[in-house]
Amino acid sequence: MKLNHLLLAFLASGMAAGAIAAPETYTIEPNHTYPSFEADHMGISVWRGKFRKTSGSIVLDRAAKTGSVDIVIDASSIDFGHDAMNAHAKKEDIFNVAKFPTATYKSNSITFTGDTPTAINGELTLHGVTKPVALQINKFKCIQHPMFKKEVCGADASGTFNRADFGITKGLPMFSPEVKLAIQVEAVKN
Numbered sequence: 018m019k020l021n022h023l024l025l026a027f028l029a030s031g032m033a034a035g036a037i038a039a040p041e042t043y044t045i046e047p048n049h050t051y052p053s054f055e056a057d058h059m060g061i062s063v064w065r066g067k068f069r070k071t072s073g074s075i076v077l078d079r080a081a082k083t084g085s086v087d088i089v090i091d092a093s094s095i096d097f098g099h100d101a102m103n104a105h106a107k108k109e110d111i112f113n114v115a116k117f118p119t120a121t122y123k124s125n126s127i128t129f130t131g132d133t134p135t136a137i138n139g140e141l142t143l144h145g146v147t148k149p150v151a152l153q154i155n156k157f158k159c160i161q162h163p164m165f166k167k168e169v170c171g172a173d174a175s176g177t178f179n180r181a182d183f184g185i186t187k188g189l190p191m192f193s194p195e196v197k198l199a200i201q202v203e204a205v206k207n
Contacts, residue, residue, distance in 0.1 A: 040077065041168075041206055042075070042076050043076070043077070043168075043170055043207065044074055045072055045073045045075070046169070046203045047071055049171070049203035050200075050201065050203055051200075051201055052067065052068050052088075052090055053068075053199045053200070054066055054067070054196050054198055056193075056195075058192065059192055060192075066102075067096055068090045068091065068092070069091075070090070070091035071202075072089050073087050075087075075202075075204045077127075077170070079129070079133075080132070082132070083127065086123065088123075090119060092114045092119055092120055093107055095112065095114075111187050121142045122139055122140070123140055123142075125140065125149075137151065137152040137174070139151075139152070144183045146184050148178070152175065152176040153174060154174050155175060156171075156173040158171055165205055167205050168206040170203070170204055170206075171204075172202050173200070173201055176197075177195055178198070179195060182194075
């Protein structure tokens with residue numbers, strides 16, 4: 018009889034531990050998420066821009082050290098802080114937003130140090146081309162958000178890619194094809 022009670026207690030504790038370690042899903046908070054970039058301007062300056070409309074989800078299982086990232090960027094929301102450049106960047110010779118209205122990033126794997134994600138290997142689809150792009154997570158933190166009354170996780174991530182690999186060749190070779198990414202993201206637990 019005591020053995021049955023011990024077995025039930027053990028199974029119950031295992032089920033409870035499994036429930037605690039389950040994957041958690043977070044929805045991108047669009048008012049606090051802005052993928053931004055830096056690109057060469059003829060070697061004389063660096064143009065910086067960001068995308069103002071982003072959606073998607075992040076799944077984390079910190080106990081299992083796994084997760085996924087699925088992000089959708091509205092390419093027409095590009096903002097250089099310069100109206101004429103915004104309009105030009107949307108045209109066929111750069112982002113061609115009429116044909117390719119979104120860019121996406123989907124993870125293949127997430128690297129953890131302890132229970133903290135520190136890097137993402139994934140695929141960026143931009144301008145109709147999909148290529149691997151690695152992101153370094155420079156900062157990651159979760160808090161109980163005072164306004165949302167839910168857990169919110171935020172991160173600062175960075176990476177680089179060659180825009181020519183995605184068929185965005187305007188200005189080459191006068192302009193360097195390397196693009197630096199800096200991504201601020203906040204996501205609310207579902």
